[in-house]
Amino acid sequence: MVHKKYTKKEIAVGVLASLGTIVILTFYLWHITENIRLGYEIGRSENSLQTLREEVKKLEAEKAALLSLDRIEKIAKERLGLAEPKEDQVIYEDF
Amino acid sequence: MHLPIEAYRKKVRKRTRILAFLLTVWVIGIFFRLVDLQVFLHAGFKTQVAKQNQDRTKILPDRGTIYDRNGKILARSIPVPSLFYSPPAEESFELQMKTIRRLEETLGLSAKDVEKIKARLQKKSSFAWLKRKVDAATAERIIALGLNGVFSREEPKRFYPQAKLAAHVLGGVDIDDQGQSGIELAYDAVLRGKEGEVLILRDVKRREYYSEVLVEPQSGKDITLTIDENIQYIAQRELEKAVLENRADWATAIVSRPDSGEILAMASCPGFDPNAYPPSSEEEVNRATRYNYEPGSTFKIVTASAALENHAVSLNDIFDCSEGLIAVAGSPIRDHKRFGLLTFPEAVVYSSNVGMIQVGQRLDPDAFYRTIRNFGFGRRTGLDLPAEEAGRLMPPEKWSRRSLPALSIGYEISATAIQILQAINVIANRGLLIGPKIVSAVEGSTVSGPKKAEPPRRVISEKTANTLIKILEQVIIEGTGQAARINGYTAAGKTGTTQKIDPQLKRYSSFKHIASFVGFVPVERPAISVIVVLDDPQKADHYGGQVAAPVFREISSQVLRYLRVSPQKDLMKAALMANPGREGDR
Numbered sequence: 001m002v003h004k005k006y007t008k009k010e011i012a013v014g015v016l017a018s019l020g021t022i023v024i025l026t027f028y029l030w031h032i033t034e035n036i037r038l039g040y041e042i043g044r045s046e047n048s049l050q051t052l053r054e055e056v057k058k059l060e061a062e063k064a065a066l067l068s069l070d071r072i073e074k075i076a077k078e079r080l081g082l083a084e085p086k087e088d089q090v091i092y093e094d095f
Numbered sequence: 096m097h098l099p100i101e102a103y104r105k106k107v108r109k110r111t112r113i114l115a116f117l118l119t120v121w122v123i124g125i126f127f128r129l130v131d132l133q134v135f136l137h138a139g140f141k142t143q144v145a146k147q148n149q150d151r152t153k154i155l156p157d158r159g160t161i162y163d164r165n166g167k168i169l170a171r172s173i174p175v176p177s178l179f180y181s182p183p184a185e186e187s188f189e190l191q192m193k194t195i196r197r198l199e200e201t202l203g204l205s206a207k208d209v210e211k212i213k214a215r216l217q218k219k220s221s222f223a224w225l226k227r228k229v230d231a232a233t234a235e236r237i238i239a240l241g242l243n244g245v246f247s248r249e250e251p252k253r254f255y256p257q258a259k260l261a262a263h264v265l266g267g268v269d270i271d272d273q274g275q276s277g278i279e280l281a282y283d284a285v286l287r288g289k290e291g292e293v294l295i296l297r298d299v300k301r302r303e304y305y306s307e308v309l310v311e312p313q314s315g316k317d318i319t320l321t322i323d324e325n326i327q328y329i330a331q332r333e334l335e336k337a338v339l340e341n342r343a344d345w346a347t348a349i350v351s352r353p354d355s356g357e358i359l360a361m362a363s364c365p366g367f368d369p370n371a372y373p374p375s376s377e378e379e380v381n382r383a384t385r386y387n388y389e390p391g392s393t394f395k396i397v398t399a400s401a402a403l404e405n406h407a408v409s410l411n412d413i414f415d416c417s418e419g420l421i422a423v424a425g426s427p428i429r430d431h432k433r434f435g436l437l438t439f440p441e442a443v444v445y446s447s448n449v450g451m452i453q454v455g456q457r458l459d460p461d462a463f464y465r466t467i468r469n470f471g472f473g474r475r476t477g478l479d480l481p482a483e484e485a486g487r488l489m490p491p492e493k494w495s496r497r498s499l500p501a502l503s504i505g506y507e508i509s510a511t512a513i514q515i516l517q518a519i520n521v522i523a524n525r526g527l528l529i530g531p532k533i534v535s536a537v538e539g540s541t542v543s544g545p546k547k548a549e550p551p552r553r554v555i556s557e558k559t560a561n562t563l564i565k566i567l568e569q570v571i572i573e574g575t576g577q578a579a580r581i582n583g584y585t586a587a588g589k590t591g592t593t594q595k596i597d598p599q600l601k602r603y604s605s606f607k608h609i610a611s612f613v614g615f616v617p618v619e620r621p622a623i624s625v626i627v628v629l630d631d632p633q634k635a636d637h638y639g640g641q642v643a644a645p646v647f648r649e650i651s652s653q654v655l656r657y658l659r660v661s662p663q664k665d666l667m668k669a670a671l672m673a674n675p676g677r678e679g680d681r
Contacts, residue, residue: 058173061171064171064257069260069324087582
C-alpha cells in the first residue's frame, strides 16, 4: 500500500482547520450553556422580582392595617392620653 | 468427509434464504409494531406520559385593589399559602389516609373536610386540598414535617386592612376570591381579571424541572371609590355609639356631597368583618340601600315641594291644628301635641301631621304622584351596589281614600335611606336631581368603568327649593330638629319618626318606631348631606329629633372640620358667647 505524503503546509492547514473547528464548536457549546445559564438567571430574577412585588403589596396592606383608624384612635386615646378637640380648641386659619 | 463444493453452496444459500426470510419477518413485525405504537396507540401513550410528567395548572389572576377616594387601600389580594396533598402512587390508600389523619388536628380539619379528602383519594385523584389560605407559620410547620405528598402552593387571599370599615359597601368574596356582595360582587368581572395557565414538567419523582406559561393571566383592575375612609370612620363610630346608647335594633347613616352625588360614607350597624366572610344574613344587609321603610315625616319635604311647586299653598296660609288630630277615612291621625293655628312653613317646621295632611289634601293626586316619582321614589337610584331596593309607590289609580293623606306624611310609601338622601340633595342642589354614585374610577378603562351618571335633572324650580331651604333651616333653629344644630354653621333638615307595623297585631305599633333625620350643611353652599336612621330605639326618647338629629350633628360637625369647611364667624362667636362654659370644658 502507498501512502500519500502530506506537505508541512497541508499539515499546518489541517491542524489549523481542526483547531478552528474545535474553537467554533467550543464557542458554540459555551454560547449554548451560557444561554441556558442566563435563561435560568433571568427566570430566577423574574421570580425574585415577582416575589418582591408581592412582598411590596403585602407590606402596603400591612401598613394600611397598622394605620387603620380604629387602631390609631385606640393608641391615641389609651396610650398617649389624647382626646377629641373641643369646639373652642379648633382655630380656623381664615378667622 | 467434505461435501462437494456445489452441495455446500446450496446449503449456504438455503440457510441464507431462511435467515433473510426470518429477518424480513422480524423487520416487518417491527415495522407494524412501530406503526401500531406511533399511529394507533399514539394518543393513548401521549396521554399517559402527559399524566405522568406534565401538569397544566391554572394561574389565578391578581384581584384588583379597592381604594378610597384618597388612595387608601380598602381591599387587596395578597398571596398566602394553601396546603394540598398529591398522593404518592407507591403508597396504599391506608397509608395515604394515615398522613391525612396526622394533619387533622394541626390543621383543624373537620370530619367533613376529612371525608372530602377521603372521597378524592378513593377516586384516585392526584390532587386534594388539605387547607386553603392558611397563615405562613402553619404552612411552614406542616411542610417541615416532611410528609410524603404534602405540598404548599400560594393563592391570593382577599385582605381588608380596615376590617369592619365600609364592610357593607365593600362586601366580601368566597374562598375562590369571587365577589359575593357589595362592590366585590357588583364589579366582580372587573376586579377578577382572567385566569392563566402554566405547563409544568416533572421528573419521575414528581419534581418540577420545567415550566412554561401557556396563557398569561390578566390581573383584575383596581377600583377607586368615592368613599373617604376618615368620613366613613366618623359615620360608623357615631352610628355604633348611637345604637348602643339608644338600644336600637339597627341603624344606617350616609354622608354625601350633594353637588356631585358622591357618597363619602355609607355605614350600617350591625356591621361585620369582611376578612371573616360570610357574616350572618342579619349583619350582611346594607340597610342604606336594601331596607325599605315608611319614611314618615322626612317625606314631608316632598309633600311641601309638591304643594309649593303646584301653587297649592302660599307661605301665609293657615292650617287649623288645634284639635291635635284629623279624621282620615273614618280613623284619626294625630299630632304629638295640639299646635293651634299653624302657617304652612310652621306645619313643616313643627312636623304637624294634621297640618301636612291638610296641605296634601289641596294637591291633585296625579300631580303629587308625578312629583314623588320625579324625586326618584319607587325606582332604584342606580347606585353601583347590588340588590338595591326600589321601594314601593302605588300609582294614583290604586290609591284608597286614605292614601293621599297618608302619603302627605310619609306613609303608604316605602323608601330606602339612599332615596331619602337623594330627595334632600334635590333641595340642597336648588331643585336639581344628581344621582348618587359610589365608584369614581376603574383603572385604565372607560368601557368597564363606573356606570355613566345621568345628567342633572330639574325636579322643582329653584324658587321652590330656596323657599323650602328657608323652612328646613327653621326646622333646626326652632323646630323639631334643634338637636341637629351645629355651632357656627347654618343647616337645613327634617326629622322623621315612623310608627312600625306590629307583625302580630297587623297594625301600627305605639311602641316600635323608626327615628330618622336628613339634612345638609352649610345651607349657602352645601358641603355635605347626611341621613341617619335608627330602628326601634328602646330609650324613652324615640323621636327622630331626639335620637337621630344628635347623630347628624356629631357626624356633620366632625366631617366639616375634617373637610376644613370653616364655620361662619358671626355664628361661631354667637355660639361661643351663648355657651361660655364650654370654653373651660376640656
